[in-house]
Every structure is written in structure tokens, then in C-alpha cells.
Amino acid sequence: MNNAHIVGWGKALPPGRLTNDDIAEFLDTSDAWIRARTGIHERRIAETGETTLSLSVEASKKALDVAAIPAAEIDLIIVCTVTPEYPFPSTACLLQEAIGAKRAGAFDLEAGCAGFIYGVSVASAMIRAGSARTVLVVGAETLSRIVDWKDRGTCVLLGDGAGACILQAGRKDGGILGTSLHSDGSGGEFIHMKGGGSRHPTSAETVAADMHKLRMDGKQVYRFASRVLGEAVNNALGKAGLTIADADLIIPHQANLRIIETAAKAIGVPLSRMFVNIARHGNTSSASIPMALCDAIEAGRVAVGNTLVMVGFGAGLSWGGCALKWTAQIPPKRSHEHREPGNDFSAPVTPYSDILPVQAV
Numbered sequence: 001m002n003n004a005h006i007v008g009w010g011k012a013l014p015p016g017r018l019t020n021d022d023i024a025e026f027l028d029t030s031d032a033w034i035r036a037r038t039g040i041h042e043r044r045i046a047e048t049g050e051t052t053l054s055l056s057v058e059a060s061k062k063a064l065d066v067a068a069i070p071a072a073e074i075d076l077i078i079v080c081t082v083t084p085e086y087p088f089p090s091t092a093c094l095l096q097e098a099i100g101a102k103r104a105g106a107f108d109l110e111a112g113c114a115g116f117i118y119g120v121s122v123a124s125a126m127i128r129a130g131s132a133r134t135v136l137v138v139g140a141e142t143l144s145r146i147v148d149w150k151d152r153g154t155c156v157l158l159g160d161g162a163g164a165c166i167l168q169a170g171r172k173d174g175g176i177l178g179t180s181l182h183s184d185g186s187g188g189e190f191i192h193m194k195g196g197g198s199r200h201p202t203s204a205e206t207v208a209a210d211m212h213k214l215r216m217d218g219k220q221v222y223r224f225a226s227r228v229l230g231e232a233v234n235n236a237l238g239k240a241g242l243t244i245a246d247a248d249l250i251i252p253h254q255a256n257l258r259i260i261e262t263a264a265k266a267i268g269v270p271l272s273r274m275f276v277n278i279a280r281h282g283n284t285s286s287a288s289i290p291m292a293l294c295d296a297i298e299a300g301r302v303a304v305g306n307t308l309v310m311v312g313f314g315a316g317l318s319w320g321g322c323a324l325k326w327t328a329q330i331p332p333k334r335s336h337e338h339r340e341p342g343n344d345f346s347a348p349v350t351p352y353s354d355i356l357p358v359q360a361v
Contacts, residue, residue, distance in 0.1 A: 004124040004135075005175035005327050008069070008166035010062025011294040012055040012140075013281070014046045020156070027152055034156045039257025043159025043282030046142045053085040055162035056140040057098045059290075063136065063164040064099070066331060071099045074166075075132040077106040078123060080115030080139045080286040082315065083146060084108055087196075095138065104136070112191065113253050113314025114181075115139060115286035116163070120310070120322050121179035123167045138164045139286035146193055148213040157256070158214070159282035163290025174325035177307075178239025180232060187317035190220045225255060228319045229263035232311045236321030244269060246307050247323075251296060253312040254278040254288045275301060285314065298333075302326055 019042040020031035034040055046055070056079060064071055079092040092106035111118040116139035123135035140162035147155045167176070195211030196202050206212065229252055237243055244267055252260050257278055264271045275296045284291060289310050296302050306326045313319035 002127055002130065002133075002169035002171065003173070003175035004127040004167045005170045005172075006165050006324070007168045007328050008063035008065075008067025008164075009290070009294050009297065010059045010064075010066060010164050011291045012058035012062070012162045013291075014044045014050050014055070014160050016045045016047050017042050018045045018159075023156055027150070027155070029152050029156060037256075037258070038157060038282075039276070039278050040157065040282045041279045044161055045144045046160040050142070050160075051085055052081055052083050052140045052142050052162070053091055053094050053098065055142070055160070055287075056091060056095050056138045056164070059140065059162040059164035060095060060099050060136055060138060063166050067166045067168070069134065069166070069168075071101040072103065073134050074101040074104040074136050076123065076126060076135045077101060077104050078109050078119040078135065078137045079106075080109045080111065080119040080137065081141055082110055082112060082115070082285055083142045091140070092138075101136070111286075111314075111318045112316050113255060113283070113285045113288060114312035114316070114318040114320050115314075116289045117179070117310060117312040117320040117322050118181060118318070120165070120167070120176065121181055121320065124176040124179060127167060127169045133169045135167045136164060137167060137290075138162060139288070139290045141285045141287045143214070143283075143285060146212065146214045148210060148215075151213070153218050154214055154216050157283045159284050161281060161284045161287045161291055163287050163292075163294055165290055165293070170327070172327060174327040177242070177323045177325055178236055179320065179322045180235035180239050181320040182228070182232070182235075182318070184317045187220070187224060188315075190217045190224065190317065191215070191315035222256065222259060224317055225259045225313050226262040226266075228313050229259060229311055230266040232313065232319050232321035233263070233267055233309050236309055236311065236323040240323040242307065242323060247273065247309050248306040249273060249275055249296065249301055249308050251275045251289060251292050251308060251310045253314065254281065254292055255283050255313070288312070297330055302330065304329060
């Protein structure tokens with residue numbers, strides 16, 4: 001039976017940075033307040049013309065380059081997002097056309113911040129069943145388009161970006177070892193955006209009531225996430241016949257540093273075994289985990305033979321984990337890679353006043 005191996009990876013970030021100090025210029029907050037409660041220093045914000053699709057295309061092309069395969073080999077594309085290009089057609093179908101994956105099936109998957117874990121689980125199952133050989137899984141978000149910039153409890157958390165992984169069938173041991181998916185619809189009220197659906201179709205009234213903005217009960221989400229993050233890690237490892245002692249690196253959804261710290265204590269591992277990049281990117285929902293994986297690889301935290309656990313949690317409520325044995329050789333760094341906006345803090349910065357909605361400044 002074929003195993004599903006990650007053979008390519010890539011991320012894309014808008015160049016526009018929004019720091020905590022920038023937010024403090026139009027909202028009653030401060031860099032110290034935000035850092036102490038979230039661990040976030042800055043986040044990326046998509047400019048006019050940058051969209052969930054454009055970020056997906058950039059991340060996917062990088063993943064194809066790493067995998068050294070043409071887009072024509074892709075059998076299936078899954079785009080995990082809560083901010084699609086349009087309600088329909090799917091962002092995945094638009095991506096299929098944009099990268100030239102002419103024979104790929106394509107669909108969007110919406111599972112909140114756990115979306116990428118759900119996508120990898122589906123892709124792995126399809127590969128193991130023989131229904132697909134090569135699957136592109138993308139997590140991409142432009143959350144700045146649905147943020148209420150007057151809501152201090154949410155707007156300081158969220159950012160834009162995309163991450164992509166290519167999973168491919170292989171007979172060798174390793175790859176995706178076990179996944180564990182969960183949901184609890186009774187907590188659906190804790191994170192939601194109610195405008196624009198069949199219950200509250202878009203109208204002057206829904207727009208006036210700000211129903212097309214993300215809303216979150218921060219305290220309830222914190223309690224939920226602090227509880228399930230550790231559970232999801234152990235459940236995914238259990239599906240693979242492993243324990244926490246076998247995990248070389250845990251890559252959690254980057255929602256809040258305090259949540260990650262709480263989960264590390266709960267499962268008895270030092271924070272050093274949790275990969276954390278939230279300070280630079282904030283919470284990018286479905287894009288968070290694949291972007292963190294790319295950063296972990298670049299930082300030299302991933303090597304052949306390592307056991308990794310990726311874990312996500314978010315709206316739905318949904319959560320899940322994925323345990324895998326890393327098998328892909330890491331290509332040597334090329335000089336230009338250090339100069340892309342995602343990795344080089346000396347890259348040009350777009351002023352926040354040029355990228356935020358007019359009403360926010």
C-alpha cells in the first residue's frame with residue numbers, strides 16, 4: 001500500500017507589515033498589551049490586488065519547485081480557507097487553472113483554523129486508497145478582508161498568507177502516519193461570521209449590522225484551544241502507534257502564544273519542542289500550519305527521519321492532528337530565498353495606512 005509523503009512545500013506572504021505600534025495609532029491598545037496577551041508583534045496584510053488566490057498561486061508554485069514536478073502531475077487540489085476568492089467557483093478550481101494543473105480535480109475545504117489538518121487527512125486517505133497519486137494541499141487566507149478593525153479582541157490577532165504542501169504516493173516507510181479529526185458544533189457561536197449565508201443573505205441590513213465581519217468569544221476559544229491542543233497531539237500520535245516521547249517537533253496552529261505554552265505544559269514537553277512563529281505572522285487560520293512548517297524547515301528544525309506532529313483548532317468548533325515521519329531531503333538554501341518578504345526583515349515595508357480599510361484609520 002502507498003504511503004503519503006510530503007515532497008514539496010512553499011509559502012507566500014504579502015509585503016505589507018502591520019505592527020502592534022501601527023495598530024496603536026488607530027486603536028486603544030499598545031505593543032506591550034498585545035505582546036503580553038498573544039505573543040504577536042506584527043502580521044502581514046494583503047494590499048489591493050492581492051487575494052487568497054494570488055497567495056495560493058505563489059505558495060503552490062514554490063511547492064512545485066521544491067518537489068521538482070510539473071503541475072500536470074497533480075491529481076487533486078484542496079484549498080483550505082475561510083476567505084475564498086468567491087463563494088463560487090471554488091478557489092481550488094481557479095488555482096487549478098492558474099498553475100496549469102490540467103487533469104486535477106479541485107475543491108475547497110472549510111474547517112476553520114483546523115482546515116489544513118483536515119485537508120492533509122483527506123489527501124493522505126485518497127493516496128492510500130489509490131484514488132490519487134499527487135495531491136496539492138493549500139492553506140490560504142486574507143483574513144484582513146473580514147476583520148473588524150474596531151474590535152481590539154480580534155483585529156490584533158489576524159494576518160494574511162498562504163502555505164502549500166504537495167503529498168505524493170510512495171512505497172517507502174514514513175510519510176503521514178496517523179491523523180485524528182474532531183468537531184463540536186455546540187461551540188459554533190464562539191467563532192463565526194453570520195452575514196452572507198442562506199440564513200442572513202447579504203443585504204443593506206446585514207452590512208449595516210457588521211454581520212460580514214469575524215466575531216469571536218476570546219475567553220471561550222482560549223479555554224477550548226488550551227484543552228484540545230494537547231489532546232489532538234496525543235490522539236494523532238496514538239493513531240500512529242506512537243507517544244509524545246517519539247515526537248521530535250510539534251507544529252501547532254499559531255493562534256496565541258499563551259495557548260501554545262499551556263498545551264506544552266499539559267503534555268509535558270518543553271516549549272522548545274513546539275515550533276512557534278506567531279510573533280511575525282499572527283494568526284493566519286488555515287495558512288498557519290503550512291507556513292510554520294516552511295519556516296521550521298528553513299530554520300533547520302526538520303530533517304529526514306524526524307517525527308513531526310501538526311495540530312490545528314478553530315471555528316466549528318473543529319480540531320485535529322497529524323503525525324508524520326519526514327522523508328524528503330531538504331534542498332540547499334539558495335541566496336535569493338533570504339530576500340523574500342517572508343524571511344527578510346529588511347525588505348520594503350508598505351505603510352499600514354496604504355493597506356488598511358479607510359474606515360479603520
